[in-house]
Amino acid sequence: MTASPVLRAEGVSREFGRGETVTKVLHDCHLEVYAGQTVAIVGKSGSGKSTFANCLSGLDRPTGGRITLLGQDLAELDEPRMARMRAEHIGFVLQKDNLVPTLTLEENVAAPLIMSGVKLSAALERARAALAEVGLTHRARSWPGQVSGGEAQRAAVARACVSEPAIVFADEPTGALDEENGLRVQELLRAMVKERGAATVIITHDLDLAAGADVVATMTAGTLRAAGRVF
Template sequence: MQKMILKTNSLIKEYTSGEQRLRVLDEVSIEVPEGATAAIVGPSGSGKTTLLGLCAGLDQATGGDVLLVGQELGSLSEDQRAALRAESVGFIFQNFQLMPALTALENVMVPEELRGVSGKETIARAEKLLERVGLAKRVNHYPNQLSGGEQQRVAIARAFMHKPKILFADEPTGNLDEEASALVEDMLFELNQESSIALVVVTHDLDLAAKADYVFRLKNGQLVEQKFHGEVSS
């Protein structure tokens, strides 16, 4: 029996708008096994990024449960959720979120620095990851000296730096051209296969989604379709 790295049960998220309650997620239940890849797809406003934030413990649900890396997020304090993210979760964002004053190498090392881990082994691992994503000659370059695709590859290396158990990516190719998008997609799935780190991607890109083991389609905050083995329709 497969062990689940992520599981949501009847997840609900509501916001207050004036005197009205707006439900942006309506009893969404998904499961992602350890080491698997999953894509969350759907039109703008369907609740994709909201679901990702709840699954990663960045926000709290109005109802339902999230089980992440064996921990029920609703029972944890904010400090405990932050500690869980620092230990077991990696992130990749659409706008890269690199620190402009740090080199590519220093940016990749940030997750370990935040955990108080440093030294020659940390530097060597960061260099190896940058080499793995094709940036061995760019380790001392700053973000403004890199293309968008190169910045996203630095972000990928950073996300894998502390060997998380699960990686969340929010529109990782949204700001990239077609060529850079294809390269970033390949890197994500290759590193997933090599490391067995689970990958959950929010995307509008159906080509990217088709590569995932699991595809969850949202519409108006509801889970309307689940597909497996990378089969996804437009």
């Protein structure tokens, strides 16, 4: 690809603790993700894949290396600017839907837009349109506690995509669902992201979920590998 990557990680490492108690979780990880591309990072529990995703999305800071998103070095952003970057350019779909129980589904989906400065009325209108895309028009004013797990996760997909993000991180997005609902959420996520031309990073131990990705990378003991080689 000749275009610049949406996301680039160069030599990323992450350590926890100090002195003799240091635990090295990530070791010199490299990754590039381009617009419209889906990258799946697979690995066993404890392999470091979620830690890597947290670093890539600015939820955590690496101990070493460099991460750039849309050409911006994340190390140069203080927390308020990083929070704005996440609100405007990053979508998240987690294993648990993480919907705010005191907000309706449409209010939950509108939240990223409101955080980035969109007026309430416009944010709610866009939220209802996103919910319609995932088949939840009839649930727009329901509370999270009133919907099924599959419906809640579909709302989470709508929330991740409503702000037209440059990249979506999906960490075990179907892990808490049965097979039927998992497949539906998987299909909706791919369709919505593809329509918007966003990049996608999927964190999973499910090889079936990873099979639809353009690139599959394997995290083993903190080292990222793809196609049998170290990045």
